[in-house]
Amino acid sequence: MTTTAPPEPSFLRATFGGLPRPFWALWGGTLVNRLGTMVMPFTGVFLTQARGLSLAAAGLVMAVFGAGSLLSQLLAGVLADRIGRRATLAGGMVATAAALLALGYSTTLPAILASMLLLGLVVDAYRPASNALVADLVSPENRPRAFGLLFWAINLGYSIGMTAGGWLAEQDFLLLFWLDAVSCVIFAALVWRAVPETRPRGKPEAGGFGVVLRDRLMVAFTLVVLGNALVYSQTFTTLPMAMTERAGLTTGQFGTAMALNGVLIVIVQPLVSGWLGRRDAARTLATGLAIMGVGFALTAFVTSPTMLAATVAVWTAGEIVTAGIAGTILTALAPAHLRGRYAGLFGFAWSAAGMLAPLLGSVLLETAGQRALWFTVGGIGLASAAGMLALGPAIRRR
Template sequence: MSQLRAAIHDRFGGLPRSYWVLWSGTLINRLGTMVQPFFAFYLTGSRGLSLTEVGAVLTVFGAGAFFSQLLSGALADRYGRRLTLTGGMLATAAIMLTLAYSESLPVIVGCMFLLGVAMEIYRPASSALIGDIIPVRDRTRAFALLFWAVNLGFTGGVLTGGLLAHGAILWLFWIDAISCVAFGLLVWFAVPASHEAPRDTGKTGSFRAVLTDRVMVIFTLITLAYAVVYHQSMITLPLAMQADGLSPLAYGVALATNGVVVVLVQPVVVNWLGKFDHSWVAAVGMTLVGVGFGMTMFVSDTSGYVVTVVVWSIGEIVVTGVSAAIATNLAPAHLRGRYMGVYGFAFSLSNLISPGIGTWLLGLGSAVLWSALAVLAVVASIVQLAIGPAIRHRTAELVAA
């Protein structure tokens, strides 16, 4: 029993109360994330939109989300992490409920654009707040545990949402809105303002400072390459499984495997990852992701696909455990929001370009697609190792300061 308590403390102990407030709020919010996976169902079933109209509305949502993280980064530096996160959550709740009762197509389009902007505002602000309240030595563990909370909550939210979507879809909007309000107010009232880093006055900080940071720019490009590979799990993987004659249920089983692996494995390795050099850990993780997707060219049944998902899911756990910590450690305190906004923008850009890249490669052949993804992940790993000394130097300076 004492060994079990020691193991639990090793993974979860030593982090400040403000962090656990943020962690709990994130879990609550993700448990309430029920609407987004069922947007298409709502728009066609409840609002009677055509497939063309649904495609246009979802594109507008993506356009709103495209610059959301950059906006959040600037707001978090200028006006504070807590105000940005709380404001984003309250705005999301208000827009969500407006959308729920909107019947006019122009109003629906406007709400979807604003929702795309508001929904992701919390991310850079949340990451910057972790950088403010967590010392360098514990950041890998803190971000990994937060990633675990996101997956744990989202898995529960989607399962519950699936049960409600058929007969009580308005409840999805209300539950989502309430969880957003709870998250925002919890952070506002339970995280002291004194825990935030000093705000940027507007005279010394801008995105130009981030873009002139060569190490951060290279790391952002590495993150973009990794994201393009990873996002194929939701773009070309279902198409490839369909081409092999497998049903949507088979894809659901494969994707559910990803959630199960993350939920079960992340807490086990969370403390272990922080003991090694971040660049080496990230490189190993990206290589595993590449190997997992590369293996896909050799499988054709559900069990084979599940095995590949297990491999790249372990790689995902490893990468996610350190990548946000790397970005945070590269950032000066007064620009931490902008740095995390640029880091998050890599994923937003990937959402835009990954469908075109993936479907084009799949059109050339499944072997071309999966081998190209494997090569891209390995190249990203090599570049990550190349900038490793610079990252270690910057991190050492941060610890010394």
């Protein structure tokens, strides 16, 4: 008697099937929220044009925001473990909506500073809770795909939101603040209604991050993440300045080349996420980091929009490879009752890079030139890849 092999799952089923309904509520809320993310990309324009602040005053405001963002991830990580994932995420989104509206209606520098500090504290407070929810809701074998789908939703929503935000900013800045705030409230409502609380039952562990910092493997992984974040953060800090002021590209040429990043992610990432998720996580992440490092190093030779587009394609390929894998490793390292705090330390690395990247990039660009800047950034990417390979055996044992 002959037997037939079961049919191969369709692309749609392989990409989107097998994930629990609460995950899709989280995914849908994330997409809506990113569609409405219109304020932050245009904050500098709002401060200088709509509120008439000097460049120095606008820089001070953004620094205050960065300080709040540093504290945000650590505080939200603790809250996700102490009061619950759902309450932290929904509460953070409602607080973000309030902070956005406060900023939109602020007209004096003290009020703007206070609003931006609050916004920095709450705007990304959802991230540790979201990471913990995915780990709690999704089986280990499906987590790479789930994190990849969230990454895809963020990029899809952000690219559309950026386009709409640029047009709306020309009409009335307050529209941006209201639409962004409404998207935050929708995200909070979706999570509150459709996502159960997943924090492990029992008395939550007291204290802060001491237990996480004693995990040497997690600390080492956080340093790798910091290196990755320092590299990627150049895309919205030093790269625009370097390409327009040193490489001679116009802002239109730069924007067109950078649009390739979003297009490639939206088209390619869903096609490969399932296959990448079945590979060894540490080696996959190391490969992606190395590709990103090479892509940014090649930026040293850019003299035309075509060359910039080619380098964008290279480091975007690395970004696609890493999508979802870092979150998968994070959930493997974290005990269930500490997932919020582990995710908070993970997010802290990204917040720290957001402050360090422009300092590193601008100093190197000014004092040493383009080649030194991009070779250094590429070197950080390759060093992060090497560090990830070195951590691989320990991560597999964990």
